[in-house]
Amino acid sequence: xxxxxxxxxxxxxxxxxxxxxxxxxxxxxxxxxxxxxxxxxxxxxxxxxxxxxxxxxxxxxxxxxxxxxxxxxxxxxxxxxxxxxxxxxxxxxxxxxxxxxxxxxxxxxxxxxxxxxxxxxxxxxxxxxxxxxxxxxxxxxxxxxxxxxxxxxxxxxxxxxxxxxxxxxxxxxxxxxxxxxxxxxxxxxxxxxxxxxxxxxxxxxxxxxxxxxxxxxxxxxxxxxxxxxxxxxxxxxxxxxxxxxxxxxxxxxxxxxxxxxxxxxxxxxxxxxxxxxxxxxxxxxxxxxxxxxxxxxxxxxxxxxxxxxxxxxxxxxxxxxxxxxxx
Amino acid sequence: xxxxxxxxxxxxxxxxxxxxxxxxxxxxxxxxxxxxxxxxxxxxxxxxxxxxxxxxxxxxxxxxxxxxxxxxxxxxxxxxxxxxxxxxxxxxxxxxxxxxxxxxxxxxxxxxxxxxxxxxxxxxxxxxxxxxxxxxxxxxxxxxxxxxxxxxxxxxxxxxxxxxxxxxxxxxxxxxxxxxxxxxxxxxxxxxxxxxxxxxxxxxxxxxxxxxxxxxxxxxxxxxxxxxxxxxxxxxxxxxxxxxxxxxxxxxxxxxxxxxxxxxxxxxxxxxxxxxxxxxxxxxxxxxxxxxxxxxxxxxxxxxxxxxxxxxxxxxxxx
Numbered sequence: 001x002x003x004x005x006x007x008x009x010x011x012x013x014x015x016x017x018x019x020x021x022x023x024x025x026x027x028x029x030x031x032x033x034x035x036x037x038x039x040x041x042x043x044x045x046x047x048x049x050x051x052x053x054x055x056x057x058x059x060x061x062x063x064x065x066x067x068x069x070x071x072x073x074x075x076x077x078x079x080x081x082x083x084x085x086x087x088x089x090x091x092x093x094x095x096x097x098x099x100x101x102x103x104x105x106x107x108x109x110x111x112x113x114x115x116x117x118x119x120x121x122x123x124x125x126x127x128x129x130x131x132x133x134x135x136x137x138x139x140x141x142x143x144x145x146x147x148x149x150x151x152x153x154x155x156x157x158x159x160x161x162x163x164x165x166x167x168x169x170x171x172x173x174x175x176x177x178x179x180x181x182x183x184x185x186x187x188x189x190x191x192x193x194x195x196x197x198x199x200x201x202x203x204x205x206x207x208x209x210x211x212x213x214x215x216x217x218x219x220x221x222x223x224x225x226x227x228x229x230x231x232x233x234x235x236x237x238x239x240x241x242x243x244x245x246x247x248x249x250x251x252x253x254x255x256x257x258x259x260x261x262x263x264x265x266x267x268x269x270x271x272x273x274x275x276x277x278x279x280x281x282x283x284x285x286x287x288x289x290x291x292x293x294x295x296x297x298x299x300x301x302x303x304x305x306x307x308x309x310x311x312x313x314x315x316x317x318x319x320x321x322x323x324x325x326x327x
Numbered sequence: 328x329x330x331x332x333x334x335x336x337x338x339x340x341x342x343x344x345x346x347x348x349x350x351x352x353x354x355x356x357x358x359x360x361x362x363x364x365x366x367x368x369x370x371x372x373x374x375x376x377x378x379x380x381x382x383x384x385x386x387x388x389x390x391x392x393x394x395x396x397x398x399x400x401x402x403x404x405x406x407x408x409x410x411x412x413x414x415x416x417x418x419x420x421x422x423x424x425x426x427x428x429x430x431x432x433x434x435x436x437x438x439x440x441x442x443x444x445x446x447x448x449x450x451x452x453x454x455x456x457x458x459x460x461x462x463x464x465x466x467x468x469x470x471x472x473x474x475x476x477x478x479x480x481x482x483x484x485x486x487x488x489x490x491x492x493x494x495x496x497x498x499x500x501x502x503x504x505x506x507x508x509x510x511x512x513x514x515x516x517x518x519x520x521x522x523x524x525x526x527x528x529x530x531x532x533x534x535x536x537x538x539x540x541x542x543x544x545x546x547x548x549x550x551x552x553x554x555x556x557x558x559x560x561x562x563x564x565x566x567x568x569x570x571x572x573x574x575x576x577x578x579x580x581x582x583x584x585x586x587x588x589x590x591x592x593x594x595x596x597x598x599x600x601x602x603x604x605x606x607x608x609x610x611x612x613x614x615x616x617x618x619x620x621x622x623x624x625x626x627x628x629x630x631x632x633x634x635x636x637x638x639x640x641x642x643x644x645x646x
Contacts (some may be wrong), residue, residue: 193523
């Protein structure tokens with residue numbers, strides 16, 4: 001190996017009442033290919049069963065690997081607030097975020113950091129794959145991070161890394177986003193400063209879907225509300241247009257549903273049915289958020305959305321054209 | 328701990344009551360410590376009842392708030408009046424049609440890291456763009472300009488530097504920021520750019536306004552060139568702008584093959600309008616304009632111009 005300058009990295013994970021799953025995530029973070037003395041793990045725990053003994057057991061595990069671990073408790077105030085608390089306590093130049101229900105690939109940190117290859121790159125996101133799982137999760141598609149970054153221009157919170165100095169300049173995550181869309185908000189504000197976001201194919205995170213339908217619906221509903229809060233913060237996001245598009249998508253899905261009943265593949269049917277349920281719960285979330293959510297007036301950001309492709313007319317037209325060409 | 332420096336924010340205003348209210352609201356809501364900054368609004372002879380608005384806002388202000396009035400003498404004179412009455416170590420400038428991000432002052436001041444930094448400029452972003460002119464007709468790119476000068480919509484200078492060079496040039500009604508940038512650099516200070524200090528600017532929303540503005544800039548450019556005897560030669564810039572006009576017109580058809588062609592074509596189209604109205608202003612100005620103040624006959628080595636041949640070569644390469 002040639003002599004490379006490894007930058008100091010902090011990995012921040014926020015966990016809330018998911019002890020069993022979280023242990024697996026923690027193990028995977030300890031077992032990274034990045035030099036052990038060049039990264040630290042910061043865990044913000046908001047669980048109910050938090051005790052000092054628990055911290056000790058985690059610390060011992062980390063000591064075995066020789067990795068610096070900060071295990072901190074914060075009262076449950078939402079994901080954004082927990083992440084901010086993590087940033088305050090992290091000392092790395094680059095900060096990687098993942099969720100407590102994910103498992104990191106061995107080369108995850110290394111490949112994410114490699115993505116920061118020039119001055120203008122503000123944030124890097126990696127690939128998200130489905131962790132082998134039982135239940136309904138089998139029927140759900142994975143998150144397409146590539147199109148998120150290039151079209152929607154935000155990075156999913158399950159697999160993202162930002163430069164610490166930028167995060168400090170823009171003041172970290174917005175704590176008003178309690179669930180959902182906090183990652184979109186931070187990406188928009190990073191982009192405002194002229195920085196670009198980058199997709200790294202090789203930084204892989206394995207990701208679990210919620211396994212029962214009720215949880216999934218609740219999650220989508222939460223995301224919907226988060227999205228409409230985003231629309232309140234950025235008035236040019238055209239939230240009404242987004243609602244309209246979602247409605248079209250839903251109607252399209254329902255209208256073509258009978259067609260897939262004819263097919264032999266029974267999995268397809270389940271997949272489509274779940275898709276319809278989830279899209280509609282997301283839509284309900286967006287609408288109810290649109291009606292009820294209020295955002296403090298002095299914090300509204302009136303910027304342009306040139307980099308937000310899917311709501312631009314050209315992009316839509318192309319997409320619709322492609323859809324009909326295939327049929 | 329770094330000591331928190333006292334900052335003055337100077338805002339000149341002229342007949343823009345509505346936007347001024349939003350601007351002041353955003354300035355009241357800054358993350359910078361409230362007892363460490365003051366806002367100075369200079370009323371440049373407005374006639375639309377700006378004074379009442381200012382009185383009303385003076386009561387609401389969480390920080391020190393001063394108002395001054397003068398006859399209508401242009402933005403440079405208004406800013407100079409503001410500078411005279413400011414007591415901050417650093418003076419931030421913004422306009423009445425701008426809205427500052429809540430971390431604006433904080434991030435601007437952070438960039439004054441050493442003695443050599445004379446001024447810092449931030450990013451200017453479109454505020455709620457709706458018309459096509461607003462979207463594509465703006466050229467407020469601070470990043471590219473920051474080497475030479477800072478747009479006063481989003482800039483901060485050290486007070487002692489401003490005092491030493493005597494503030495803005497009151498004989499220039501526009502382009503006073505270019506002039507100030509040159510004089511700051513002539514003293515050996517450097518200008519910096521930070522992408523994190525963001526100001527949302529309401530761009531020109533009608534084509535007529537944009538053209539009139541560019542025409543006016545062209546005229547003022549002549550005045551600037553009369554001031555600097557050895558620089559900004561009118562003939563040189565006329566040729567330079569004509570070449571770039573020809574270049575953009577020639578490459579316009581090629582935009583059809585690009586991916587998002589609508590944006591490209593509109594952008595180029597507005598470039599042509601901007602350049603041609605500036606050229607018109609330049610030609611008219613060269614016959615009418617005169618610089619009444621004291622002229623500068625120094626040769627400034629950081630203002631090296633490219634030769635015409637280089638410009639032609641670059642334009643050819645583009646085609």
